Amino acid sequence: MLDERLDDEPGGGRRDVGTCPVKHFTVFDDVAAGHYWAATGELREETPAFFNDHAQGYWVVTRHDAVKDLYQRTDLFSSESFTAWEPNPPYRFVPTQIDPPEHIKYRQLLNPKFSPGAVGRAEGPAREIAERLISQIAPSGRCDFVADFAIRFPTEVFLTVIGLPPADADLLVPWVEDFFLGLNGAEDKVGGMVAALEGIRGYFVDLLAQRRETPADPETDLIQHLLESEVDGEPLSDTVLLDMCTVLVLAGLDTTRGQLGYLFQFLAERPDVRQQIVDDPSLIPACVEESLRLHSITIADARKATKDAEFHGCPVRAGDMVMGLVAAANRDPRHYESPDEFRLDRKGNHHFGFAGGPHRCLGAHLARREMIVAVEAWHAAIPHYEIDEGAELRERGGQLTLISLPLHWTPAEGDEP
Numbered sequence: 001m002l003d004e005r006l007d008d009e010p011g012g013g014r015r016d017v018g019t020c021p022v023k024h025f026t027v028f029d030d031v032a033a034g035h036y037w038a039a040t041g042e043l044r045e046e047t048p049a050f051f052n053d054h055a056q057g058y059w060v061v062t063r064h065d066a067v068k069d070l071y072q073r074t075d076l077f078s079s080e081s082f083t084a085w086e087p088n089p090p091y092r093f094v095p096t097q098i099d100p101p102e103h104i105k106y107r108q109l110l111n112p113k114f115s116p117g118a119v120g121r122a123e124g125p126a127r128e129i130a131e132r133l134i135s136q137i138a139p140s141g142r143c144d145f146v147a148d149f150a151i152r153f154p155t156e157v158f159l160t161v162i163g164l165p166p167a168d169a170d171l172l173v174p175w176v177e178d179f180f181l182g183l184n185g186a187e188d189k190v191g192g193m194v195a196a197l198e199g200i201r202g203y204f205v206d207l208l209a210q211r212r213e214t215p216a217d218p219e220t221d222l223i224q225h226l227l228e229s230e231v232d233g234e235p236l237s238d239t240v241l242l243d244m245c246t247v248l249v250l251a252g253l254d255t256t257r258g259q260l261g262y263l264f265q266f267l268a269e270r271p272d273v274r275q276q277i278v279d280d281p282s283l284i285p286a287c288v289e290e291s292l293r294l295h296s297i298t299i300a301d302a303r304k305a306t307k308d309a310e311f312h313g314c315p316v317r318a319g320d321m322v323m324g325l326v327a328a329a330n331r332d333p334r335h336y337e338s339p340d341e342f343r344l345d346r347k348g349n350h351h352f353g354f355a356g357g358p359h360r361c362l363g364a365h366l367a368r369r370e371m372i373v374a375v376e377a378w379h380a381a382i383p384h385y386e387i388d389e390g391a392e393l394r395e396r397g398g399q400l401t402l403i404s405l406p407l408h409w410t411p412a413e414g415d416e417p
């Protein structure tokens, strides 16, 4: 059977897939929460690599060592596309789709704004935002954690960090929602995605015009900082400026919402772990880190091959897309002891929750800090809570997020509405 495994060649024709099994795997459906972690785990144990007959056809590697190489082998792979089923995307995100050596020139402009020091300075405002949102939610004794907190909180913090009014979250939240609904490929949602991209771009077009007319302090205002930045001695073009601002919105908000949702689902279902972090809040950073590994919101990431090569058993040719199952790699028993267990005492927890290689998440320090602050502030106000009885939790595919997380608790005395 193996030697007959021929499949449609990307772009038509037939191609030899070597000894790679051929499978059909997609990540787009809304399904019961936890489905994609189980499905990718099964694929990882079945085979280290396969050829996916979805879309134009692409390779999929399933294990930790191969996903690491996919991220690190920039001699072999380009980030020109990071979406396996879209080898020639119509958009260009900066720095996401820029390859080394150019990539670092753009990262260097952004890195100082998202460094541990900058994030440390954002901690106070982030805590204020968390406490304000939680104080609005707590008296009612119930909420949809995803809609009422998990998306609102990172959006307001992000706006504050880049020097914009947190109230603009009212604009950004619906755009982020519509963009990711459309990205999942549903045809009736594509119009909403395009409109959302236009909305986000228009928002930054207006801001650039305002800053040109009335400059702000580049120390605290990211737009002003970028306006005054140069690459190779030249100011950034408006196209690049808009590509950078758009990617920050799209990379930083839905991701943190997704991650917070799964962490709070886990804590709601595991009162033992919750009690441990309530009793000893110094365990919260380890709790967040283990959640980033175990509750991977990135099901898969992809790169485009720049040359022909044998890659972890796949006869890859230049132009092919290769997908790495990040969620499966983060639970690979070849790399982690008791990989499916949540362990607060896990040592050397190096995971791909924030990817790897040169495109490793720019916002990792900010995202971690946001999650730590959210867990601290929430549990100081609402230490005991449960998921509504009978609630069937569902997740959106693509970049994972719970669709809703209905929680309830007993409001503190004098706190009732």
Ligand code: HEM
Binding pocket: 082, 095, 096, 097, 107, 158, 247, 248, 251, 252, 253, 255, 256, 259, 297, 298, 301, 302, 352, 353, 354, 355, 356, 358, 359, 360, 361, 362, 363, 364, 366, 367, 368
């Ligand atoms: C828990 C939350 C987050 C997760 C799980 C996450 C995950 C990721 C992943 C997996 C990548 C790599 C994508 C690729 O190379 O294909 C990435 C890149 C990136 N992330 Fe995050 N992210 C999070 C939060 C944030 C935040 C808060 C920001 C900033 C506001 C941010 C900004 C970026 C940017 C700009 C990139 C592109 C970096 C580059 O190409 O050099 N992320 N993120």
